[in-house]
Amino acid sequence: xxxxxxxxxxxxxxxxxxxxxxxxxxxxxxxxxxxxxxxxxxxxxxxxxxxxxxxxxxxxxxxxxxxxxxxxxxxxxxxxxxxxxxxxxxxxxxxxxxxxxxxxxxxxxxxxxxxxxxxxxxxxxxxxxxxxxxxxxxxxxxxxxxxxxxxxxxxxxxxxxxxxxxxxxxxxxxxxxxxxxxxxxxxxxxxxxxxxxxxxxxxxxxxxxxxxxxxxxxxxxxxxxxxxxxxxxxxxxxxxxxxxxxxxxxxxxxxxxxxxxxxxxxxxxxxxxxxxxxxxxxxxxxxxxxxxxxxxxxxxxxxxxxxxxxxxxxxxxxxxxxxxxxxxxxxxxxxxxxxxxxxxxxxxxxxxxxxxxxxxxxxxxxxxxxxxxxxxxxxxxxxxxxxxxxxxxxxxxxxxxxxxxxxxxxxxxxx
Numbered sequence: 001x002x003x004x005x006x007x008x009x010x011x012x013x014x015x016x017x018x019x020x021x022x023x024x025x026x027x028x029x030x031x032x033x034x035x036x037x038x039x040x041x042x043x044x045x046x047x048x049x050x051x052x053x054x055x056x057x058x059x060x061x062x063x064x065x066x067x068x069x070x071x072x073x074x075x076x077x078x079x080x081x082x083x084x085x086x087x088x089x090x091x092x093x094x095x096x097x098x099x100x101x102x103x104x105x106x107x108x109x110x111x112x113x114x115x116x117x118x119x120x121x122x123x124x125x126x127x128x129x130x131x132x133x134x135x136x137x138x139x140x141x142x143x144x145x146x147x148x149x150x151x152x153x154x155x156x157x158x159x160x161x162x163x164x165x166x167x168x169x170x171x172x173x174x175x176x177x178x179x180x181x182x183x184x185x186x187x188x189x190x191x192x193x194x195x196x197x198x199x200x201x202x203x204x205x206x207x208x209x210x211x212x213x214x215x216x217x218x219x220x221x222x223x224x225x226x227x228x229x230x231x232x233x234x235x236x237x238x239x240x241x242x243x244x245x246x247x248x249x250x251x252x253x254x255x256x257x258x259x260x261x262x263x264x265x266x267x268x269x270x271x272x273x274x275x276x277x278x279x280x281x282x283x284x285x286x287x288x289x290x291x292x293x294x295x296x297x298x299x300x301x302x303x304x305x306x307x308x309x310x311x312x313x314x315x316x317x318x319x320x321x322x323x324x325x326x327x328x329x330x331x332x333x334x335x336x337x338x339x340x341x342x343x344x345x346x347x348x349x350x351x352x353x354x355x356x357x358x359x360x361x362x363x364x365x366x367x368x369x370x371x372x373x374x375x376x377x378x379x380x381x382x383x384x385x386x387x388x389x390x391x392x393x394x395x396x397x398x399x400x401x402x403x404x405x406x407x408x409x410x411x412x413x414x415x
Contacts, residue, residue, distance in 0.1 A: 080316030
């Protein structure tokens with residue numbers, strides 16, 4: 001069923017596939033709605049999305065044929081079709097292709113979803129990255145690790161958000177890492193005969209780069225510096241974006257980014273590429289045909305003034321996106337975790353103790369929620385997030401330190 005709101009203006013109409021969670025993606029919808037009308041396709045009826053959308057159709061968003069059918073019933077042509085949800089990027093590319101709208105080829109988007117297919121494309125093009133082996137059982141994992149040499153990284157082939165990713169320093173740790181890589185799964189994630197990757201460990205700081213790829217040419221929007229925790233896992237516990245980050249003009253990094261996009265065949269999409277800055281130069285961890293998660297694009301907007309939601313919408317509609325920074329700030333997010341597994345009783349925010357640099361605090365866990373630390377759980381084990389904006393990196397981090405002390409979780413320890 002499609003619900004229309006008749007009192008909409010003449011703004012172009014976009015087909016939006018999925019909406020994500022309010023805390024994580026509302027800023028995207030808010031930006032898009034300033035210039036476009038949005039027809040949301042999602043299985044459930046809209047709730048928080050309602051102020052930003054023109055229409056909604058209930059549909060399985062993993063079924064491109066069903067979505068194309070809905071689109072073709074519309075009395076009005078769509079200017080574009082897009083998604084920012086990881087599990088929907090292939091469906092969105094298929095829908096846009098069927099409707100003759102601007103998008104990257106489905107095969108290129110698939111190479112971003114299937115981490116091993118992406119690795120193979122990068123390897124064929126000579127793009128610097130980690131050596132990777134896809135394995136189907138523990139014995140194959142053991143042989144791959146022996147060939148690559150310890151330490152190695154073990155990760156699921158089709159997940160995201162660092163789920164099931166572990167650093168393995170020695171052979172005796174491999175079995176547990178393999179178990180973790182195969183234990184986390186979701187119904188919407190594709191299955192493979194060889195579902196686990198064993199990869200060369202890349203040493204050095206980890207960054208992510210959000211960019212826009214238009215007609216195959218890459219324009220960097222911003223760089224995020226990652227904070228990693230819960231070793232031997234790679235839990236992303238925070239991110240920091242500087243509008244004046246020197247990596248924005250680093251010729252080696254820019255060349256690697258362009259070569260990576262070209263290698264997988266991306267032509268028209270916003271992207272989120274993760275890299276390690278090793279002693280031998282930047283090397284690709286993975287490339288994604290979507291904007292970053294963990295509120296990274298929100299930080300980019302606060303630091304630079306570039307609204308990634310609007311960039312994505314413009315690109316889908318065939319409009320040249322505005323990518324020039326209008327601010328020169330530093331923005332950072334820090335995620336808060338309990339000291340041990342617990343059942344939440346309360347999360348209290350003492351707002352009088354928050355410094356002026358704190359831009360936002362979001363409580364992520366309510367009473368009764370069980371928080372289990374990585375590697376048992378990822379993302380859902382956070383009880384709050386805090387966002388700071390300041391003139392310098394040092395001011396940002398100091399503000400986050402003070403804010404962390406002002407947000408307290410109370411609960412009952414779990415066995």
